[in-house]
Amino acid sequence: xxxxxxxxxxxxxxxxxxxxxxxxxxxxxxxxxxxxxxxxxxxxxxxxxxxxxxxxxxxxxxxxxxxxxxxxxxxxxxxxxxxxxxxxxxxxxxxxxxxxxxxxxxxxxxxxxxxxxxxxxxxxxxxxxxxxxxxxxxxxxxxxxxxxxxxxxxxxxxxxxxxxxxxxxxxxxxxxxxxxxxxxxxxxxxxxxxxxxxxxxxxxxxxxxxxxxxxxxxxxxxxxxxxxxxxxxxxxxxxxxxxxxxxxxxxxxxxxxxxxxxxxxxxxxxxxxxxxxxxxxxxxxxxxxxxxxxxxxxxxxxxxxxxxxxxxxxxxxxxxxxxxxxxxxxxxxxxxxxxxxxxxxxxxxxxxxxxxxxxxxxxxxxxxxxxxxxxxxxxxxxxxxxxxxxxxxxxxxxxxxxxxxxxxxxxxxxxxxxxxxxxxxxxxxxxxxxxxxxxxxxxxxxxxxxxxxxxxxxxxxxxxxxxxxxxxxxxxxxxxxxxxxxxxxxxxxxxxxxxxxxxxxxxxxxxxxxxxxxxxxxxxxxxxxxxxxxxxxxxxxxxxxxxxxxxx
Amino acid sequence: xxxxxxxxxxxxxxxxxxxxxxxxxxxxxxxxxxxxxxxxxxxxxxxxxxxxxxxxxxxxxxxxxxxxxxxxxxxxxxxxxxxxxxxxxxxxxxxxxxxxxxxxxxxxxxxxxxxxxxxxxxxxxxxxxxxxxxxxxxxxxxxxxxxxxxxxxxxxxxxxxxxxxxxxxxxxxxxxxxxxxxxxxxxxxxxxxxxxxxxxxxxxxxxxxxxxxxxxxxxxxxxxxxxxxxxxxxxxxxxxxxxxxxxxxxxxxxxxxxxxxxxxxxxxxxxxxxxxxxxxxxxxxxxxxxxxxx
Numbered sequence: 052x053x054x055x056x057x058x059x060x061x062x063x064x065x066x067x068x069x070x071x072x073x074x075x076x077x078x079x080x081x082x083x084x085x086x087x088x089x090x091x092x093x094x095x096x097x098x099x100x101x102x103x104x105x106x107x108x109x110x111x112x113x114x115x116x117x118x119x120x121x122x123x124x125x126x127x128x129x130x131x132x133x134x135x136x137x138x139x140x141x142x143x144x145x146x147x148x149x150x151x152x153x154x155x156x157x158x159x160x161x162x163x164x165x166x167x168x169x170x171x172x173x174x175x176x177x178x179x180x181x182x183x184x185x186x187x188x189x190x191x192x193x194x195x196x197x198x199x200x201x202x203x204x205x206x207x208x209x210x211x212x213x214x215x216x217x218x219x220x221x222x223x224x225x226x227x228x229x230x231x232x233x234x235x236x237x238x239x240x241x242x243x244x245x246x247x248x249x250x251x252x253x254x255x256x257x258x259x260x261x262x263x264x265x266x267x268x269x270x271x272x273x274x275x276x277x278x279x280x281x282x283x284x285x286x287x288x289x290x291x292x293x294x295x296x297x298x299x300x301x302x303x304x305x306x307x308x309x310x311x312x313x314x315x316x317x318x319x320x321x322x323x324x325x326x327x328x329x330x331x332x333x334x335x336x337x338x339x340x341x342x343x344x345x346x347x348x349x350x351x352x353x354x355x356x357x358x359x360x361x362x363x364x365x366x367x368x369x370x371x372x373x374x375x376x377x378x379x380x381x382x383x384x385x386x387x388x389x390x391x392x393x394x395x396x397x398x399x400x401x402x403x404x405x406x407x408x409x410x411x412x413x414x415x416x417x418x419x420x421x422x423x424x425x426x427x428x429x430x431x432x433x434x435x436x437x438x439x440x441x442x443x444x445x446x447x448x449x450x451x452x453x454x455x456x457x458x459x460x461x462x463x464x465x466x467x468x469x470x471x472x473x474x475x476x477x478x479x480x481x482x483x484x485x486x487x488x489x490x491x492x493x494x495x496x497x498x499x500x501x502x503x504x505x506x507x508x509x510x511x512x513x514x515x516x517x518x519x520x521x522x523x524x525x526x527x528x529x530x531x532x533x534x535x536x537x538x539x540x541x542x543x544x545x546x547x548x549x550x551x552x553x554x555x556x557x558x559x560x561x562x563x564x565x566x567x568x569x570x571x572x573x574x575x576x577x578x579x580x581x582x583x584x585x586x587x588x589x590x591x592x593x594x595x596x597x598x599x600x601x602x603x
Numbered sequence: 604x605x606x607x608x609x610x611x612x613x614x615x616x617x618x619x620x621x622x623x624x625x626x627x628x629x630x631x632x633x634x635x636x637x638x639x640x641x642x643x644x645x646x647x648x649x650x651x652x653x654x655x656x657x658x659x660x661x662x663x664x665x666x667x668x669x670x671x672x673x674x675x676x677x678x679x680x681x682x683x684x685x686x687x688x689x690x691x692x693x694x695x696x697x698x699x700x701x702x703x704x705x706x707x708x709x710x711x712x713x714x715x716x717x718x719x720x721x722x723x724x725x726x727x728x729x730x731x732x733x734x735x736x737x738x739x740x741x742x743x744x745x746x747x748x749x750x751x752x753x754x755x756x757x758x759x760x761x762x763x764x765x766x767x768x769x770x771x772x773x774x775x776x777x778x779x780x781x782x783x784x785x786x787x788x789x790x791x792x793x794x795x796x797x798x799x800x801x802x803x804x805x806x807x808x809x810x811x812x813x814x815x816x817x818x819x820x821x822x823x824x825x826x827x828x829x830x831x832x833x834x835x836x837x838x839x840x841x842x843x844x845x846x847x848x849x850x851x852x853x854x855x856x857x858x859x860x861x862x863x864x865x866x867x868x869x870x871x872x873x874x875x876x877x878x879x880x881x882x883x884x885x886x887x888x889x890x891x892x893x894x895x896x897x
Binding site for chain 1: 802810828
């Protein structure tokens with residue numbers, strides 16, 4: 052037996068449409084019930100639609116109903132309107148049954164509206180009244196309850212207005228019964244709810260569950276309004292599901308060996324005759340996030356990334372399934388900083404932030420039973436901690452001008468730590484003010500001119516670190532003093548070294564950071580032998596009498 | 604976006620530091636110590652704007668830290684207006700917001716819609732953008748969450764996909780056109796030197812050309828510096844292009860997989876794009892398999 056109360060506001064809608072100020076609500080009862088007598092194999096159904104007293108001035112209830120077998124085939128049907136005498140639309144059905152099974156009745160509840168019409172022409176005057184749908188005739192009734200004056204057929208003239216829809220469907224009521232057979236329900240379907248799902252969802256086709264997820268399953272009875280008897284249904288399956296009752300929780304701890312290795316969840320009602328069961332096929336998978344730095348040189352640190360380093364993010368599963376099957380896979384930053392693109396296919400690019408710190412990346416499942424679960428990776432983002440210079444292996448010879456105190460070399464700046472890629476950073480030299488003595492006294496206070504371009508960091512390797520810069524380090528060409536000849540002097544030039552985040556020279560855009568100071572140091576002795584070093588490269592020396600090399 | 608009053612102070616500061624005295628072997632000489640052009644421009648002309656720009660960056664960072672989605676969206680509108688005449692700063696700031704919205708969890712799927720919207724806004728003028736920024740913003744288009752989550756009506760995805768594909772194709776063409784296959788980035792001759800020797804050897808490498816008294820040496824030195832800088836610019840650009848070229852096949856795979864996994868799938872158009880991007884057979888198969896199974 053099923054009964055519903057349908058609250059609706061068509062009066063308000065209708066009247067408002069015709070410019071009248073009204074806000075009445077009406078209520079309609081819908082009811083359907085079916086019973087079965089196994090002794091006579093007779094199915095009996097009743098259904099009605101009724102409305103509150105007084106509302107019949109505006110609406111006429113209408114009821115349409117059928118009775119069906121378990122397989123959905125209809126065995127009886129009928130419909131009816133309310134009348135002047137009986138304001139309730141009743142339908143009564145009786146039909147021969149098909150033995151012990153569930154019978155279903157479905158009642159559909161409607162009202163036919165008498166719409167209020169303004170300004171229709173009748174007998175030389177314009178009037179107002181109510182309308183029904185029969186041939187678009189206007190049945191006039193005064194707005195006084197139960198005072199029926201008569202009906203008139205006329206042609207609407209002038210700006211008369213009426214709504215298009217006259218029949219309004221308000222809803223259905225459904226009832227099931229096996230009557231005196233007193234059958235238990237069958238399992239119509241199984242629903243699931245993962246630890247982060249707010250409600251149960253139908254488990255259609257194959258369900259993909261992340262290993263170690265605890266999923267609650269719920270058996271839905273058929274008929275839906277009949278509860279399972281105690282101890283029913285019985286749960287079983289290769290997932291290890293075991294127990295009784297309408298719900299069960301299964302923790303999937305064994306990974307499927309392939310995409311055909313289903314871990315099943317079965318709900319069976321053994322009390323039904325014949326017994327009924329539903330099976331859910333579950334693929335249990337393990338998920339691994341893969342983080343591959345774009346600059347993945349041999350021996351690099353896999354847990355630490357350089358500032359602005361780019362890392363390709365992907366995933367693997369066992370067995371192999373798509374991101375879509377898993378419910379959509381999105382990489383997220385759960386703590387720390389960085390940049391992602393928000394994809395749902397499990398493939399993204401992480402760009403490390405411009406500041407050092409810890410970052411946690413999570414590969415998160417977006418939907419399905421394992422929603423919001425996933426796998427996390429903890430990484431550390433590091434800035435260059437220092438830099439040093441080596442003599443360039445590409446141009447190893449020293450520069451010298453014969454007869455002069457002079458020496459120079461080509462150097463490469465390499466960044467520390469060496470196991471980190473800084474290949475998305477840029478490098479330049481900044482300012483510096485020299486102190487000089489003796490032979491070099493003219494250079495005391497010499498300012499270093501910042502490099503007028505940014506150099507991209509390249510060629511990272513575990514042996515020497517990332518290459519930041521090629522430099523020509525040179526003492527200059529110093530002749531002997533006409534009076535004093537060669538004599539001792541030294542020159543010390545502390546030069547700021549900067550890394551930046553873009554090749555634009557403007558610090559607004561490149562965000563440059565002074566991270567260390569390189570010392571350019573040169574000496575000349577009393578016989579003009581010059582030596583030079585910078586940031587750990589050297590000292591390299593040349594005698595005055597050494598042959599020319601690269602001298603300008 | 605408030606400070607406008609630092610200019611006189613900075614001019615004064617620059618004015619006080621325009622010259623220094625150097626002791627030489629032949630006595631005290633006057634050496635004009637002028638900042639480089641870019642530094643002078645920065646110090647005098649742009650400082651007030653720099654300050655505004657930095658403040659705007661800080662505000663974006665603060666709104667991001669507090670996960671203030673509405674605040675970021677409102678601020679992006681202010682940036683649009685305030686920096687309307689400086690497209691690079693405007694684009695860079697909007698890109699920061701787009702990055703924040705695509706990267707951090709604001710607990711509202713609207714964030715992804717706005718991240719993409721900002722990226723598309725920036726890409727309206729893609730030709731004028733630094734190519735690296737174009738790549739970064741085209742990457743933001745990978746997000747389809749606003750369609751898969753129902754924030755945007757799914758029936759609009761087909762036309763949206765076609766608009767996004769045009770932007771991807773623009774980037775791809777730009778990379779192809781910019782790539783110089785004859786240029787060897789590892790050749791030492793193509794590498795600029797951080798400091799170069801001053802002709803004649805009278806000065807140490809790394810000095811400001813303005814301190815050089817001898818006009819002939821100064822001219823030669825300045826010409827060498829200019830050639831060195833041109834070398835640096837070319838190398839920088841070609842390294843960037845090469846890095847992008849290396850990334851582009853996997854990036855295009857992501858694009859095609861993500862875009863064509865959503866209905867309507869349109870395998871014909873997908874195949875056409877795979878052919879246009881000249882993706883290899885293995886990649887093609889991976890894309891087809893993934894989009895089919897999603």
